[in-house]
Amino acid sequence: MYINYTTTGQLVLPMDIEVLIPEHHLCRTVDLAVEKMNPNILLSLHPGGGRPPYHPKMMLKIILYAYVNRIYSSRQIAKQLGENIYFMWLSGNQKPDFRTINRFRSNRMKDVIYETFFGIVDLLCQEGLVKLEDYYFDGTKIEANANRYTFVWRKATEKFDTKLDVKYKQIVLSIEEVMKEDEQAEKEMDFQEKLEAAPVTSEKIQETIKKVEKKLEQEPTNRTLKKAKRQLEKDLLPRKQKYEEQKATFGDRNSYSKTDKDATFMRMKEDHMKNGQLKAGYNVQIGTEGQFITGFSLHQRAGDPGCLIPHFELMKKYNRPKPKTLIADSGYGSEENYDYCEKEEMEALVKYNTFDKEQTKAWKNQIGKLENMTYDEELDEWICGNNKRLTFSYERKRKSENGYESVKRTYMCTDCYGCPFQSSCAKGKNTKSISVSMKNQKQRQEVRERLTSEEAKKKYRQRKIEVEPVFAQIKHNSHFQRFTLRGLSKTTVEWGLICVAHNLKKWATYTEKQQKVRE
Structure with missing residues (x-):
């Protein structure tokens, strides 16, 4: 005999779905953390007016719980709201569609992602899980949501732009030969020298086109002017505008992707083709304590040394408590970083490259x-x-x-x-x-002396089991090796949510262990 089974009978569920949620389930930790946060952070997201929006607390809860469970697609999150009782409970059985979820995550959260993250860190501090005294610092590169082969390189752009300038000057010389009068020819012998010295811009090319058009009104059959006008309009001007736009997009970088212009091409550890190919990505920097993430920042530069100061300046912007000790690997051991730590009164347990x-x-x-x-x-x-x-x-x-x-x-x-x-x-x-x-030599001597104490050695050894396991947890266990959103502001939101989800998962694990000890 078997237990009675049928798919046609009516399924009877309790009126209150909370009865089905275990006492120490992860979704309860997510719910508790968001409820304990400063309510003003989320309430500022909606200015008011129009149709009443979904409550930001509810939206944040379902997104965080999705990230905790390695669900990063807004469509998949929307699907879970109709199938998963934990999502149903967190949402109060409300069902925002995937567009609403994505709009909240991408547009609304970008203004408060750091406040949200640091709000959770403060809760961890209140629970005694972190002290915010030691700061274990390291970085990794995460691939951008961009086509791997849509790259634009600064050197190539500058090379093509220089060739365009040469061609423009040749055309202008041919135009001048036609346009200038014989008596003025002797007065303008230095015209070529002035032309070589003057920078070529899209505005200058447009001025030249107008000048040629005006002359063509007097000589409509002049083939030289017609050809020059056609070359300037159809070829040189569009290309010059494109190169100017590319140079503005570069900023201080050497490359960017056409499909995510904020992403820079970097060398990644995760190389699917095993040939050292550069891929569009972001340099992610985090600080940890007890494997909880206590600070993060995203950078468009590939090198780690130059990311330390912007990272801590960002922390200062959000009035974060200054750590007493900074522990990082030799990749950050530069004169500039040592000097910054000294000015900020942080003890730097940071080796230099030859230590x-x-x-x-x-x-x-x-x-x-x-x-x-x-x-x-x-x-x-x-x-x-x-x-x-x-x-x-x-x-x-x-x-x-x-x-x-x-x-x-x-x-x-x-x-x-x-x-x-x-x-x-x-x-x-x-x-x-x-x-x-000479300044760096003095700094190196101080580092050598600092790292001779047993306490400093112990903290530096601890670095190996602090930051690297966090990256391993996120990139391999949580399968987050590539951003799903595009643009620096949106990827910052996404990484911030990843960091919050990581902290909540560890918090829930710690709470569960403590409960088992008490029992």
Whole structure:
């Protein structure tokens, strides 16, 4: 005998669907977190007027619960509202369509995503899950929702633009030959020099077209002018406008994608073709504590070192508490970043790029390494292991992407001839030279001293089990390796929701473990 089964009978469900929700289910954590947030954050999203909108708390709950469950499509979220009891409970059995969900996520949330994220972080702090004292910092690259082959490169644009300028100047010279009168020819011998010096713009090309049109009214049969007008209108002007638009889109970048103009082409770890191909993406930076994400930012630059200062300036903009200690890998160990941490009174447990190599015996035996030399402060000279002196030659200034100015001093040895180490030390050159920032050398010495304490070593070792597992959880366990939205503002919203979902999932796991301990 079997338990009675039929698909034609009436299914009887309780009037209150909450009865079916387990006490410590993840959706209850999502509900609790959104309810505890500052209500003014979400209530500011709708200015009022027109048809009453869905409540922003409800919309945020269903989106966060979807992201917790690796559902990133607005169509799939809308589908769950009619099939999944957890979504039904969070939505109060309301069913916004996928357009409404996507509009709320893309347009409404972009103004308050950081307030929402930091609101959840503050709740974690109240629960005692984070202290916001140690900040484990790292970055990764996430592929943009863009075609992999619709790239535009700055070098190519500048190359084609230069060729266009040359062609324009040739056309203008041919026009001038037709238009200028014989008596004026001698007065305008320097016209070509002026033409070479003046920059070519789309406005200038338009002015030239108007000038040619005016002359054609007097000489409608002039073939040279007709051909020049056709070339300028049909070819040069559209291309010049396109190049100007591309240059404006580049900003400080070297590339962008046609399908997501905010995305920059970067080298990704996840390489589907296994050939080191560049793909459009964003550089994501996060700070963690106890594997909870306590800060995030998105960047259009591929390199990590220049992202640290903008990240913390963003944190400062939202009045976030300053961490006492910053822990990051050697990718962030630059003079600019050390200087920023010192000014902001953050203890920087950040190695520089040669820190680990300096501890090896092979490195210490290399006589040409700056770290193995002695500095004579009185004479401003460096002394190598063979007692040869490197004297000051010149200095140069360099500006970073963030506007930081560093000074590099170059020292050269005048006594390299006959030295038995010349070939290995000078690396094939006649004389040994070094380029050094004195400020950075002082910073490196401070880092070496700082990282000798047991507490600092323990915190730095902790870095390996702090940030990297978070990225692994998001990119591999949650299958989020590519954005679904396009544009910097929208991808910032999406990554912010991913970070909130990650924190809520960990919060729920922690609560469940605590409950089991009590039982």
